[in-house]
Amino acid sequence: AFEQALAMSAHRGAQLVVVHAVSKDNAYSWGALERDAALAALRRRAEALNVPVRVRVQQGDTAEVILLHSRAQDPDLIVLGSHEPVGLARFRFRSIADRVVKGAVCPVLLIPAATTHVQPTFRRVICAIDLSSRSTAAVANTARFVGNVGQLTLLHVLRNSVPRPYA
Numbered sequence: 001a002f003e004q005a006l007a008m009s010a011h012r013g014a015q016l017v018v019v020h021a022v023s024k025d026n027a028y029s030w031g032a033l034e035r036d037a038a039l040a041a042l043r044r045r046a047e048a049l050n051v052p053v054r055v056r057v058q059q060g061d062t063a064e065v066i067l068l069h070s071r072a073q074d075p076d077l078i079v080l081g082s083h084e085p086v087g088l089a090r091f092r093f094r095s096i097a098d099r100v101v102k103g104a105v106c107p108v109l110l111i112p113a114a115t116t117h118v119q120p121t122f123r124r125v126i127c128a129i130d131l132s133s134r135s136t137a138a139v140a141n142t143a144r145f146v147g148n149v150g151q152l153t154l155l156h157v158l159r160n161s162v163p164r165p166y167a
Contacts, residue, residue, distance in 0.1 A: 001081035001111040004118040011120030015052040017073050021065035028059045063099035083113040107141045123150045
């Protein structure tokens with residue numbers, strides 16, 4: 001997710017805000033040296049590409065911390081890494097990504113953990129729509145990623161509405 005956000009920020013001349021949530025289940029000082037070193041390395045990578053960067057660290061629920069900072073920063077886009085919760089966490093908690101998408105007031109770009117290639121711009125984008133009033137905003141936001149040189153495909157899937165014969 002950081003690599004994708006960095007590539008897009010560098011290409012667009014945008015500021016990058018890195019938000020790291022420290023689990024509320026651990027002391028804030030737990031892993032602080034490693035965390036500081038990792039965040040400093042991310043800062044250096046951004047600065048090497050002349051991307052203005054700010055790093056924010058806060059303790060709390062991850063999704064709530066991300067949403068809090070997104071409300072304060074008013075970003076154009078949230079870029080978020082996504083992975084499947086494992087074990088009992090799948091049943092006890094909704095995913096962080098799901099909670100951020102549902103609570104965000106700006107577009108959210110989810111980057112699957114298996115993604116190995118990042119792009120500063122998008123040439124081919126599929127936008128799933130349901131023809132509701134929300135679809136207009138989805139198409140407008142998606143078109144911003146494609147610009148004038150890409151291909152935007154709108155996808156509307158219809159449910160099978162053919163009645164089944166009675167057995």
